[in-house]
Amino acid sequence: MSQLNDAEVAINAAEAGAVVVRQKYGAALSRYDKSPTDFATEADLEAERAILEVIRAARPDDAVIGEEYGATGQAARTWLVDPLCGTLNFAAETPLFSVNVALPGAGVAAVAQPLTGEVFWTDGTTANVRRNGTDSPAQPSATSHLVDVDIDAPPGSDFLGPQLLTDEKFRATFAGRVSSTTLTLAWVALGRRAAYVTNGALLNSVHFTAGTTLCQSAGCIVTDFRGRPLHTGPGLVAAANRATHQQLLDLIAPHVS
Structure with a gap:
């Protein structure tokens, strides 16, 4: 070794x-x-x-x-x-x-x-x-108010991205951006994005694990859509701080069954 x-x-x-x-x-x-x-x-x-x-x-x-x-x-x-x-x-x-x-x-x-x-x-x-x-x-920060919402999803799946991007309260609070890689999660850890939102099967994912690990080590708040530990329920919300995270959970709640 x-x-x-x-x-x-x-x-x-x-x-x-x-x-x-x-x-x-x-x-x-x-x-x-x-x-x-x-x-x-x-x-x-x-x-x-x-x-x-x-x-x-x-x-x-x-x-x-x-x-x-x-x-x-x-x-x-x-x-x-x-x-x-x-x-x-x-x-x-x-x-x-x-x-x-x-x-x-x-x-x-x-x-x-x-x-x-x-x-x-x-x-x-x-x-x-x-x-x-x-x-x-790494120094997470929510000052940019930039939130990346992943809109990539398998055909036929019930996906949050489009609903959240057209939510009036979301648009009044955050400046939405769309990206497709775990690079965005690294940016959340570095303070270049306030948060990142996606859903799908993320456990042991080669696409997301490196990014979520970075965010957690940087002190970001990383949970599923219901605010529970990641992988215990649907989706991923990674935010620079608790206030931003809670705002996003409140906005996501009406769209999660």
């Missing part, structure tokens, strides 16, 4: 994936369809291979679940990897995407933003942003 701690392994793995994504950004890439509205690219596949190489070298006995290559190994410690969270944005040359690596049992996570060179990370006790090798503590 490497002498690096788990957080450094996560950071190194996320940075390895980010190098690939950054190099591929804007290039003509082959696509591999998953559904009519979802696909992977060469960048997704190559970035995941780069991430897996780092994890396997440092933690050869650990298991990994990746977005593209699935599960490898069986162990109590399982890494969750999304090599390019926001592939649709990436393919459209819209710079809202991230590289996610998490080790949920240890409370460890790293989210790399390839085009800025930033890595948002936590060792399970504190949350930080690394820029040019220098770490600064």
